[in-house]
Amino acid sequence: MKGKIVFITGASSGIGAGCARKFASQGYNLILNARKIDVLESFKEELESSYPIHVYLLPFDVRNRAVMTEAITLLPDEWKAIDVLINNAGLVIGLDKEQEGNLDEWDIVIDTNIKGLLTVTRLVVPGMLERKGGHVINIGSIAGDGAYPGGSVYCATKAAVKALSDGLRIDLVDTPIRVTNIKPGMVETNFSVIRFRGDKERADNFYEGIHALSGDDIAETVYFAASAPAHVQIAEVLLMPTNQATSTISYKNK
Ligand code: 8X3
Numbered sequence: 001m002k003g004k005i006v007f008i009t010g011a012s013s014g015i016g017a018g019c020a021r022k023f024a025s026q027g028y029n030l031i032l033n034a035r036k037i038d039v040l041e042s043f044k045e046e047l048e049s050s051y052p053i054h055v056y057l058l059p060f061d062v063r064n065r066a067v068m069t070e071a072i073t074l075l076p077d078e079w080k081a082i083d084v085l086i087n088n089a090g091l092v093i094g095l096d097k098e099q100e101g102n103l104d105e106w107d108i109v110i111d112t113n114i115k116g117l118l119t120v121t122r123l124v125v126p127g128m129l130e131r132k133g134g135h136v137i138n139i140g141s142i143a144g145d146g147a148y149p150g151g152s153v154y155c156a157t158k159a160a161v162k163a164l165s166d167g168l169r170i171d172l173v174d175t176p177i178r179v180t181n182i183k184p185g186m187v188e189t190n191f192s193v194i195r196f197r198g199d200k201e202r203a204d205n206f207y208e209g210i211h212a213l214s215g216d217d218i219a220e221t222v223y224f225a226a227s228a229p230a231h232v233q234i235a236e237v238l239l240m241p242t243n244q245a246t247s248t249i250s251y252k253n254k
Helices: 014-025 037-050 065-073 103-131 152-171 191-195 200-207 215-227
Strands: 005-008 029-034 055-059 084-087 135-139 178-184 236-239
Touching: 005 014, 014 029, 014 037, 014 084, 014 215, 029 037, 037 055, 065 103, 084 103, 103 135, 103 152, 135 152, 135 215, 152 178, 178 215, 191 200, 215 236
Parallel strands: 005 029, 005 084, 029 055, 084 135, 135 178, 178 236
Antiparallel strands: none
């Protein structure tokens, strides 16, 4: 199989899907992970018919360590040499105060955003070291730079993504492997629908009056980092809509 390989978690929608399309358009073969196999299968069909690349599907929940370990360890030989890992799978449920939130929902958020990302990294990076090349790109968030009302647990998970990115960059400093933390602000994806527990109207309302970023916008920056010359390590990028200034300050013209 010719071409580089990118492995994207949470690839069925939003930023993950944007990255899949962008990397496919640049000739990368794709290993795509998400929970829903039917969504992944139709996405694979779309991508393989649009671009001269191959797609391999890894349907699992990044919270399921046993399934994930087996799936990654048993990748067919031609798919083992992962060049770029995009740790994108992540979510938030609810906007509750820390003293009022739902502990079961927090387990899902913490296990996905922190332990899921860490496990995939732990499983993929040793191969990159053996091959003496690779790039880990974590999708962090502006939320990791500071807490905001109702965001405490989500913000903590994204602060963890920053620490895990920085820590990995330190641990790999004597290697050719690069580590990048991409920190988006307001991006209009299914993310907010899940944040508002399925209330699509509330999510739409949240983006009214502001030109939010799209998954494709973030994918451009992810690809920019991945395609920089080998000696250039884009450590972090914070990006947000022109009318957003901080997590909590934005201008909405409505
Ligand atoms: C998502 C960005 O500002 O909604 O990571 O937390 S924000």
